[in-house]
Amino acid sequence: MTASKSIYLETLPPDLDRDALPAHIAVIMDGNGRWAKRQGLPRFMGHRRGVDALKDLLRCCKDWGVGALTAYAFSTENWGRPLEEVEFLMALFERVLRRELQEMMAEDVKIRFVGNLKALPPSLQDEIARSMDDTKDNRGIQFTVATNYGGRQEILNACRAIASRVKEGTLHVEQIDEAVFEQNLYTAGLPAPDLLIRTSGEMRISNFLLWQMAYAEIYVTQTAWPDFDRTEFHRALLSYQQRDRRFGKVKM
Numbered sequence: 001m002t003a004s005k006s007i008y009l010e011t012l013p014p015d016l017d018r019d020a021l022p023a024h025i026a027v028i029m030d031g032n033g034r035w036a037k038r039q040g041l042p043r044f045m046g047h048r049r050g051v052d053a054l055k056d057l058l059r060c061c062k063d064w065g066v067g068a069l070t071a072y073a074f075s076t077e078n079w080g081r082p083l084e085e086v087e088f089l090m091a092l093f094e095r096v097l098r099r100e101l102q103e104m105m106a107e108d109v110k111i112r113f114v115g116n117l118k119a120l121p122p123s124l125q126d127e128i129a130r131s132m133d134d135t136k137d138n139r140g141i142q143f144t145v146a147t148n149y150g151g152r153q154e155i156l157n158a159c160r161a162i163a164s165r166v167k168e169g170t171l172h173v174e175q176i177d178e179a180v181f182e183q184n185l186y187t188a189g190l191p192a193p194d195l196l197i198r199t200s201g202e203m204r205i206s207n208f209l210l211w212q213m214a215y216a217e218i219y220v221t222q223t224a225w226p227d228f229d230r231t232e233f234h235r236a237l238l239s240y241q242q243r244d245r246r247f248g249k250v251k252m
């Protein structure tokens, strides 16, 4: 994590309330391809620059006191991209993990991958397992990467796991509640995201954390992911802190 696009804003900007920061932020990092096209570069350059933006956001979350960041790196639908782009992304994830592991240890980052990891290339699975194991006791920030992730698939998996326990007699139907359901999601143990940031303008959730996003505030910016820097993040947090979060209730 060496690249820092903005050397200013190293500490929490004074117009943000430290006590009202989101505990968990989710990001849909959209627009890498369009960013590259606008610069006259091949798409893969957008993904490379996207890694720098993600590293800086992770560091910024840590600097400013946000406890958890989850990034949507590859959806179950992304296999439909041209083979060379899929292969590039898989190789990129592996390279970045190998390159950044030491730095993540130094910065006390606990990394976790969520999704159907068994369908990923075996060498990437090895790197993922190693990074999760090495960082499992770190407490600085929880960094979750959704890879080959689909929200509907995650919900189906949870249903199957719960149904199996009912079938084998270790769980009664009446015991199934939200807490039990959440324990069977990939994200078990993580708080639900308070804020979803989506770059590049699209107004959708795209099968990301469907259950977990129930009460997330949504912030969409036109900025493409590679250009999402600390100034943009500051803007997103200001917008978040102006929201009136009622969770379906009426404020008296």
Ligand code: FPP
Pocket (backbone or CB within 6 Å): 029, 030, 031, 032, 033, 034, 035, 047, 050, 051, 054, 071, 072, 073, 074, 078, 092, 093, 094, 096, 097, 145
């Ligand atoms: C969406 O832009 C971006 C992706 C599908 C890939 C995002 C992945 C990274 C930034 C790398 C993360 C790396 C690690 C190790 C966590 P797009 O290609 O859909 O852009 P477009 O909509 O403009 O075509």
